[in-house]
Amino acid sequence: MMQRHMPLGYKIVDGKVIIDEEKVDVIKKIFEEYHKGSSLHAIAKELTNAGFLNANNKPNWNHGSVGKILQNIKYVGDDFYPQMIDKETFESVQKRRKKKEQELGRTLQPxxxxxxxxxxxxxxxxxxxxxxxxxxxxxxxxxxxxxxxxxxxxxxxxxxxxxxxxxxxxxxxxxxxxxxxxxxxxxxxxKGRKKEPPRITLEIRRLEERIKELEYEEHFSSKELSELIFKRAKAYYSIAKIDDYDYNTEKIKKLLAExxxxxxxxxxxxxxxxxxxxxxxxxxxxxxxxxxxxxxxxxxxxxxxx
Incomplete structure (x- = not known):
């Protein structure tokens, strides 16, 4: 399953959902900025300019991606997801969003x-x-x-x-x-699920080729080689999948048992x-x-x- 099924800010470790410390700041920032009065567009622009990574590990944000985070109740916490946003802040954000919808001429059922x-x-x-x-x-x-x-x-x-x-x-x-x-x-x-290997990007291919060239030339201590290896690790991480199929399948089985x-x-x-x-x-x-x-x-x- 692709990482998009896991809300941004969480990750699975040893079959348990925990807070992703590398991503939690962006979630808190979105709620804090909107709670203080910033618009979705303004928050998206600030996140993009600051280089914060979205759910696809890209520094590209829009009002839609910000809005989806603001409406995700999982951040309040439940049996599976640890709390990241307090309930009072979440409810306040929902009230403001509802008011903005009404101002835009959209009548929503409470x-x-x-x-x-x-x-x-x-x-x-x-x-x-x-x-x-x-x-x-x-x-x-x-x-x-x-x-x-x-x-x-x-x-x-x-x-x-x-x-x-x-x-x-x-x-x-x-x-x-x-x-x-x-x-x-x-x-x-x-039924078991066939695990698919990550799709190798053009960027990774180019990095691999250059790393092999430097290794062939025995430039093992060169600054370029160490930088390329670091970039390769980041590139592989960006396309990595969270293999939570077994965890979620067991969750379904338990809820449907008997x-x-x-x-x-x-x-x-x-x-x-x-x-x-x-x-x-x-x-x-x-x-x-x-x-x-x-x-x-x-x-x-x-x-x-x-």
Whole structure:
């Protein structure tokens, strides 16, 4: 599994999630700066200029990558993730973000912190790559209704993304269907996973070639050789994968132990074993579990089965 599945600021050591001391400062800085009043764009620009590395180990930040960190409740801590941000700061940040959304003309349905974590962090638009948000129409009226839509459905008062609208029932039924498929195919959780070697970049190839040249010429004590070896180590680290497949598979097994087919949506199981669901305009929905296993669902079929 690629490192993107592990929130920035954490890493796995001996099968346990711990705080990554090399990355924790950037997480705290993002929350502190936003809490003090800085905008997402200003924070992203400052991080980029300062050379802070993002989740892909690149010093390139934008308002979207900063926003995703600010909405990730895992930083408050739970049974698996140690606390990095105190709850008071996190809640204050969410209130400010909600206020900014309203100022931008987006009306969001107020949700509990847990509900926001369950849906907002897990629904992804397969057409434009943005997240889904809950929008309420005719608030306070008998005709009030809500739907989950791509965040870029309306942008700057124009329709930008025409992906599917989902009701909460659609979402819950999608989670339920995917989990029941895993329950009926538990053998998948016992199947070993082939480990893929890291993909060698052009930069690494060039470094390797130059290092071999210097070694062939026996320049073992040269300053250039020591610098190149250090650069090679950094380059390999930047493409390294966190092999947390076994850890996350065991987590799924424990939560589904002694479970048969679920007859109703289980929020606790869903939030802990499903990484994200990707929605496409043609009705396909890909449900990705935390260990990388994916199940494909059909939006229309799910509705027919209701």
């Amino acid at each position: 949700n509990s912190m847990k509900n926001q974590s369950l849906y907002s962090n897990k629904l992804v638009c397969g057409e434009c790559g943005d997240v889904y948000r809950k929008y309420i129409e005719h608030a306070g009226r008998p005709s009030e209704k809500s739907n989950w839509k791509c965040k870029r459905y309306i942008y700057q008062n124009r329709v930008h993304c025409r992906n599917l609208f989902l009701t909460e029932k659609d979402i819950e039924d999608t989670f339920l269907s995917a989990i029941n498929k895993i329950l009926s195919r538990k053998w998948m959780l016992d 479970k048969e087919q679920l007859t109703e949506f289980d929020e606790d199981i869903s939030i802990n074993i499903i990484n994200q669901i990707v929605i496409y305009k043609d009705g396909r929905i890909l449900v990705e579990f935390i260990n990388g296993i994916t199940m494909e669902e059909d939006h229309e079929k799910i509705r027919e089965d209701e």
